Amino acid sequence: MKALATALALLAATSSAQAAPAGAAGTFEKRERDWRNGAVVYQIIVDRFVPAADLEGKRALYPSPKVLKPWSEAPKAGVYLADQKLNSAELEFWGGDLASAASKLEHIQQLGADVLYLNPIHLAWTNHKYDAFDFQKVSPEYGSREDFKRLAADAHQRGLKVVLDGVFNHMGRNAPVFKDAFANPSSPWRNWFSIGPQYEGGALVWTGYQNLPELKLENLVVRRHLWLDKDSVVRSYLRDGADGWRLDTAFELGQAYLRELTDAAHKEKPGSLVVGEIANYPDRWLKSMDAVMNFTLRDIVLSMTRGDIAPAAAARLTERLVKDSGIEAMLKSWVVIDNHDIPRIATQLPVTAQRRMVQALQFTLPGAPNLYYGAEVGMTGGTDPENRGPMRWDLVRDDNPELVWVRKLIQLHKTHRALRVGDFRLIDSQQLFAFERHTDKVLDTRVVIANPSDKQVRERLMIANAHLMDDTPMVDLLGLVSPAPTMAIGPGFITVDMPPHSALLLQPRPKALGGYNRYKRVQ
Structure with missing residues (x-):
């Protein structure tokens, strides 16, 4: 009996570990x-x-x-003063x-x-x-x-x-502390800056902009x-x-x-x-x-x-x-x-x-x-x-x-x-930019797919999320693809038709099955 109890405990622990999502709820x-x-x-x-x-x-x-x-005037390029x-x-x-x-x-x-x-x-x-x-x-x-x-x-x-x-x-060239430091070798701020004849303009400035002396x-x-x-x-x-x-x-x-x-x-x-x-x-x-x-x-x-x-x-x-x-x-x-x-x-x-x-x-x-x-x-x-x-x-x-x-x-x-x-997970694709954002709750999962090309793309993608149930509808939340796509995840797969320069944000929504819940034993 003791051996059986140990085996059952080990089985339960293993099942729990397998069922746990990538990140703990906390x-x-x-x-x-x-x-x-x-x-x-x-x-x-x-x-x-x-x-x-x-x-x-x-x-x-x-x-x-x-x-x-x-306020009605737009900024325009100026001239160097x-x-x-x-x-x-x-x-x-x-x-x-x-x-x-x-x-x-x-x-x-x-x-x-x-x-x-x-x-x-x-x-x-x-x-x-x-x-x-x-x-x-x-x-x-x-x-x-x-x-x-x-x-x-x-x-x-x-x-x-x-x-x-x-x-x-850096600061500004007209800053009182810099002006005093630049003019007065005994200034209390002299060592706030790098000053000397070795620098163009007499001081070390940010990337060559003479108005911006660097702080030491x-x-x-x-x-x-x-x-x-x-x-x-x-x-x-x-x-x-x-x-x-x-x-x-x-x-x-x-x-x-x-x-x-x-x-x-x-x-x-x-x-x-x-x-x-x-x-x-x-x-x-x-x-x-x-x-x-x-x-x-x-x-x-x-x-x-x-x-x-x-x-x-x-x-x-x-x-x-x-x-x-x-x-x-x-x-x-x-x-x-x-x-x-x-x-x-x-x-x-x-x-x-x-x-x-x-x-x-x-x-x-x-x-x-x-x-x-x-x-x-x-x-x-x-x-x-x-x-x-x-x-x-x-x-x-x-x-x-x-x-x-x-x-x-x-x-x-x-x-x-x-x-x-949510965490980030890559979705392998040949022609599309696709990824998954996910948490410890499977129905939080969101799938993002983008087609940056100027051509229509149809592709079958594997969503490597073990808790997304077969035949779960995936609903687009963005509305950039018209008509709205209808699709469901299969055994880890969805097929998408993506117009040029488009994106989908897909949310899993369990089917209404008369009160039956296919997600009842997974988070």
Whole structure:
């Protein structure tokens, strides 16, 4: 009897192990509790998002050679100003501020976004603010630290997190600390910078831009000011209401300092987000930060869309990227298609079907979709400064098909658990880009299939999910394929007919069998 009991116990344990999904239930529940996983991020440039209530009253904040532009005017390429060591387009402003941005938080909330990401707001000379004068102060055109606190508090009441842009690799040439350091060898800030005749212009600058002198991060005093001390830039803004930092040119900081900064942020606010602008392959960088702006994933998707990478190869590359990066970091990393440095998505992909397909992948691949302001209404714009135009509020209409589509994508991403926190599994295909997002519950499974080619593709695909029952209907949630496809999974297989530049998001829905449940003994 004892031997029989042992055998039965062993059999039960083996069956349980075979039936268990890839991740334990606790893993996915923990992911769901972390706001950073799969968050929908909405990015704004404060100057370009909402016009201030009293633009005329702010004119004194834009002294010559700065120019305050009408909201109806689009940015255009400028000319180099030798005396300013920058381009004239960098000194053109549209007059938005933190208070005006706060007045439109309802728009972001109604879209369904989870995070408001602000391009730099600290005191600086240019419109883009990547040339800081003082990190601890807010540029007066935008308001004050008190205005930021109010914005953050309002955002939090609406369920939104707030992420700031940290530009800690360099400052601006007109920053008082740099001007003193440059002119005075005994300046207390002299060792904040690399100054000497060996450098063109007399100081080491970021990638040759004379307006952007590099900070000497090897100087402990600089790092204490930026992120280590209790009253440092990183930690004090977190106390003021920020929930995380996006780090400009994060690769320039190096992995050791990035780890130090991330640890300081987590010490100040556990669960805060540190995401780096990393154009490199991300895997090793993710040991130093919570997440990256996933430019490698962007390149895979767009290269496939252009026909530079075959769909099957693109799927394998994505699988390799997920494996090397780790799913936990991938879920927190931002899925970027366009932003302030990249032409807008409607300009990159003017063909609607292609754009819809790419956006469908942006919201279904592992990660946190990054929505650049205006993308939801179809704003266009080429390279900088054209991609930084003032927000087109006239296009925010319920009958705008772009807005309808983006709202649908956000809703799908937020309401389908696997899309937010699920694991990734490649689906082998010869002609299509196909993958599965799955959790510990089989009916959470979502199958994503894209045809980036300009030809109709019919293919039979194996879905290697042991708990998807034979003859389970698979229902498309996107509506990009018309008429709506009808299909059911067989013994691990489905057959799809994919029009050119199309995508499917398939959900298993058990058949109504008079109360009988084929999934009664599997999760």
